[in-house]
Amino acid sequence: MTGIEQKHDPPRLSSVDDPSMLIDWLRRTGAETPVHFDPERQLCQVFRHADIMSVVADWETFSSDDRHLVPQTDGFQTFTKGNLASLDPPRHHQLRKLVSKVFTPRTVATLEPRITELVDRQLDGFGTGEVDLVDTVTNPVPALVIAELLGIPEQDRAIFQRWAFDMVGLGGQVDVTDPDEAGDAMSGISRIMNDMNEYAFDQIAQHRRHPADDLITRLVEAEVDGMRLDDEEIVGFVLLLFLAGHITTTLTLGSMLLCLDDNPATAAAVRGDPDLIPGVIEETMRQRPPFPTSKRLVTRDTEIRGVPVPEGAGVVLWLAAGNHDEEVFERPGEFDPVRSPNQHLGFGAGIHFCLGAGLARLEARVVLRRLLARYPGLEVDRQAVRFYGSTSIVGPRLLPVRL
Template sequence: MADVDSDSPHPQFVVEDPYPDWASARAEASVSELEFFGRTSYQVSSFENVEAALRDSETFSSSINLETMGPYMGQVLLAKNGDEHTRYRNLVSTAFRASRLEHWKTELIEPTIHNLLDAIACEGRADLVADVTRQYPVQIIAGIMGVPLEDHATFHEWAEQINTGPLDPEKGVAASRAMREYLTPIVEDRRLEPRDDLISDIVHAEIDGRRLDDEHIYGFLRLLMPAGAETTFRVMGSCLFALLSKPSVLQRVVAERELVPEAIEETLRWETSVTMVSRVLTRETSLGGVEMSKGAPVMLLTGSANRDEARHDRPEEWDIDRADKSHLAFGWGRHLCLGMHLARMELEIGINAILDRLPDLELDPAAPTPGIRGYAFRGPDSLQVRFRPAAT
């Protein structure tokens, strides 16, 4: 594991680049047994086997997420199985369907990105992470949910702390409580007067003729906030990093905008923000020739799968012209990312707006070279750029 950050309270999770270790894992055995906190566990690193495990949600159960994320999120969709999962997922899936997103495109997504770019377009210099990508998806998910947009910074902090709860339980629990306290008056307001927002949909949703209890309502809200805020902004940063690192490709993309979705898909393959998902075995099984025992946790390395040399030539390389960009960045099967259409829409609109509004965009040569870092969640911390300022 390279370049561990010694200031981190959890140094094993703060790495510059886990991909070399995962390449070695794939070369040795695509399914390997390991001891994790004294418990027999498995790690799956190849595309074929990660996909097979994701498809078999009865054997590879998501209920482990209640153990790991439950203390911070409560009753979450991500931890449900079978018919119960289908019923809960159906409650919110309409809000994220491609047809519904057209409404958010003009009402929320385009105004949000342009508002952020208005603040920097005349400056000629910016940090695209701090000034744009870190603020953009969190404002969108806050808008879709119906949370006041001016509170998005606090929400971002809570979302981050809830997401990394297993690494810092004290902060995770405090953030989870704070988010619930903050949301309570909004939830109560929507109970009485529903509006055109997701909190109203969730509060008034019924399963078998009964409204959701508070544990499920806040469980949904505590999952959607981090899921919407913490993921897309990192992929957007990595996509901009890839383009800025290859100025000739950036020039092509500026001139041929149909390449923007290609850049996004290749980034999702090359540097997804969510590099792994957890499962637990409901029965004995065998995968990749390895016998696996019932009750064992399984880590499915989607990031590693996306760089499997059995699937892609030169997998470590970001190549916009790659014909096959297939990936498991959004998972697969029952828990396939509910927000993937929203994420793709935010990325496409956001990157196009940056290319339109910040001409002659390049990395700032006076700034330190940026890098993508992280283990379970990856993205660049900063992207300092310069561009031709807009006339004031």
């Protein structure tokens, strides 16, 4: 500990600890201390839904550009230049327009046949007995979908999939309330980022020479207020879309199976009525959001719920805690697929609401529908499930199921 009360430090998790331990801690801590500022760490933790929404709405006071909170390497700087998650208006609005057309409901809906084909192809490879769904379905399917959208050559998609998986493994070792741990993890992430950047620069050059009907080509040809994007901005865009479009869905798919395993009556109802699947997805995002936090940088002295927070401090928004706020969600500990309204923060909020939320929902719906249709008796081998052992990533790293 570094001088703050232990109750304000999230629990240390191992690979066998279910993230529900973290959720329980968040629910208790948020009820007792909605906002906690640690002057030694210069870190403010925010737990309540209303306070989180207030912070994300005030981007001038709470900036998303938190780059100085983690060590900056060349690879990381290149990535963040076009990373929407680290940009504030007006640049954020300008760049978001470029890719928003790719993720309209109509455009996303056209992808369903291809996603179904990819899911069925993965399921066709199943044998009998027990399989790891992360390795066979929840990791490869989202990676293949987003790689196709971007225009990554088929022979290279396994490389991108491995890079993303390795980065999540490193990021999953970080305690979000400990800046020193973030620094340690960044050295490993930076090495992977350098390889990804080099590859992305090469793809940009190839798409410039040989345009195609894909997202990289659109970014190469796009103009923002009459100006072209530079290659570093395109790299940041490409890698963000791949990582966010892949990993968020991978984690959500695994957590969805765990939520159903925890709630057998709901699982039985879903098998009988697939129309319940969209509600299962939303409730999974509420109960087990893949990324339980979001960070901000304070640009001027301010306060949150009456707690003074100085300029330069970091803010950890506990989205997972907001998802269990009793002031917003009745019986937040219950898994309720027909909960309405469900104002969860699993996809973020405000101007940084997940651009690919519609695609993630579609992939989750197709995967669960096809899995239950083929394997109605599917059971999770709960003793063999392994997690990231992290406060920054929620989802299984290993998900064995009996077919």
